[in-house]
Amino acid sequence: MRAFKNIKNIFFIGIGGIGMSSLARYFNQNGFAVSGYDRTKTDLIQNLEKEGVQFIDEFNKEMLQEFSKEETLVVYTAAINVNNPFLKYFSEQNFECLKRAKVLGEITTGTPTLAVAGTHGKTTTSAMLAFMLYKAGLKVTGFLGGILNNFNSNYISTGSDIFVVEADEFDRSFMSLSPTHACIIAMDPDHLDVYETKRAFEKTFIDFAQKVTSKDQIFISEEIDLEGKKISLNSNNTDVYIENISIKNRHFYFDYASEDIQLRNIQSNLPGRHNVLNSAMALSLAISYAPEHAQVYADALSDFEGIQRRFNKVIDTDELILIDDYAHHPKEIEAVLDAVNDLYPDEKKSVIFQSHLYTRTRDFADEFIEVLNGFDEVNLLEIYPAREEPIEGINAKFLYDKITSEKYIIEKEEIKDKVFKNKNRIILMLGAGDIGLEVQKLLKNIAL
Template sequence: MKAFNNITHIYFIGIGGIGMSALARFFKLNGKVVAGYDKLETEITQKLQQEGIAVYFSNQSQEIPVSFQDNKKTLVVYTPAVSRENPLFQFFNQKNFLIKKRAEVLGMITSGIPTLAVAGTHGKTTTTAILAHILKQCGVKLTAFLGGISENYQTNFIADGNEVIVVEADEFDRSFLHLTPSIAAITSMDADHLDIYKDEKTLQETFHAFAAKIANENHLFYKAGLQNIDGKTIGVEERADYAVKNIQVKNGRYNFNLETPKKLIENIVFSLPGRHNLFNAATALAMAIKFGLDEDKAGETLASFKGVDRRFTYHLRNENHVLIEDYAHHPTEINSVYQAVAEMHPHQEVLAIFQPHLFSRTKDFMNEFAASLSKFNKVVLLDIYPAREEAIPEVTSEVLLSLISTEDKRLAQKSDLSEIVKKSSAKIIVMMGAGDIGVEVESIKKVLQNEA
């Protein structure tokens, strides 16, 4: 915190983001006066306000409190998702405030403290949350910046101490290059964020640059099969340095062994569905063991991990209906959701409701999205969630729908969903997307419970 000694006030532009809100909580805990702006009121902004952090929903500079207008004492933190044309950003920039990206600030916080970082285009949020859970349950005094809400602790920020910091290393805008981890993992390097990287080769080169920041290759873990990385491999039922073996499903939970270079950890129990989550668990466990935890004790903690909000979250599970929500917004993630549903609920009819996220991603992976969604029995598509983007001509949900081979498919507005679900014969309802589809979950749940 020495880098922030002369700073008394911190203002966040985009404070409602999952990564930004964790930073806001960190600085509030460390005695700084914290406030920020966000476009929309959400559950996260409401909780920040309850914790004593002022949140404003107007981007006009006259809304900035007077106490935050001293450029000698105030640090401004922004997320790349916020436009440089934002009036608040313009105001602070013109007044010569110290302005830093969220990732740069995270790098400053972690500097000089043992840091465990998880990178990857898929799986990093869940893996980071599992790792933080293992360490916390084993008594390690940690600080954790999570990319989602841990269901165990109902927060994205854990502040037990500074023996180690656990962070999600975000590849968007090359943010993770600000970190210098002691131990790190790369869960995947699939093409994504091509609006930033232009092509898959450039994306992978950036991951390789992140990997090169790890001084000791024995402290870097990566998914077996990834190329041009030196470290320890993680695999599920395949040859790897850390290999998940003898997988069984008992009472809706996984039982498996993890073979490590030193020993076999047996009878690990883990509740999150999907082989991808077995990989995430093995990765977190390998990192925790490298940090110095006892293998068996660390393995035992996985049984009590509940998950991360919006990552294969069960909102309803009874004899008549199952309602699952997942943040899946990439074809690979949709494939993983399908695999998990098929394994945990075999031979059941599944209705997939999907909200595409970003015009650029939909354009880049139009055929791949169609292939992954075609696996489901029934498909409902919402309009593309634009987030930070303007519309791209001829990139629409209608075009995507035309490429999906499932016969029972349709477009819908969010207001249509309750009626669609009410009339559907599917027992399993899966709602997927990284936009605002999550706000519809409660109304769908009520329909399925016949409360609507």
């Protein structure tokens, strides 16, 4: 903790964010007085409070005056508006204010750091990786981008010999990291509101890859044109490859092979071939750090229970299967659809989709249309704006007019009937906005 040796208090602006809250847990565990602001008290924030973190949900200048600028670090997310009253106050009072990515970089620099990058798959892969190292008894700290079902937490820590981080490309955040090992799962363009062009997006990934000094310690999906060890499914022409993929009793089984390591009949509880690739990435990173535990890592996959909002079967009965997933990019939706088709090939599927960001909806409209047309029924909620202002003509109807499947534009109040009175048994609720909260409302109604 040498980077923050004079700091006693950590104040988070946006503490309820999944990345911010894992960082808050780290500082809280290490003896700092942790507090923070967010707009609403979610279940995650309530858990933070139980752990000793102080939460406030409104601006209170008198309370903030209790903080000493010499002993307080202010952490904020890239999504926070510059006019946020907390950020304005602390900046005007000359407090040290750092973006979350910068703080994460300060913590991990100088220690072996395994970074998981890619437009898709980061959260699941980094969680798998941290879980493998944990099961091997290594002293690992993992900052996760989702709630790991095994621990009901987005933070794992048994020591600080090694860090596992999710290397986020948004706002070029991952450029603050100094990884010793890394993987890049996918490079499909995204966040064009930040990067503007596909070329600029790809250039940043190239720059990130160059941060890893040894090309034997960076693993790249086969189709990505970057230097490193290549990983593929069902092809033995790469440095690492997965073969003999099969599905038995709705579990995936596969073999892992590299020049030095062969692992057979690995069981994964996670659906979809994309998660087989994620598993291969996690295994490769873990093995590159401590190869003597290779079999332990492989065995750990059968105990890995997944991440909340990543293909979670929240209802699984003979009458209804409801799957909740964070998918918000066309490629992610495609992966989820492929997975559900693998598991239920002969059944029709309905989707309730909430697009995330006006710019993403506009920039990838054709891709969204193509993948949504793969469902038998499409129900569209209005776009979740997050940090953005509306764009004229970009809304749910913009997508609706182009979809050729059976389609509806619905309000949140209609979700319950769309789920429980649907003619199709397989229903997916997809999106990165507040649709996840709607899933929780459904489940609470059932409990009542």
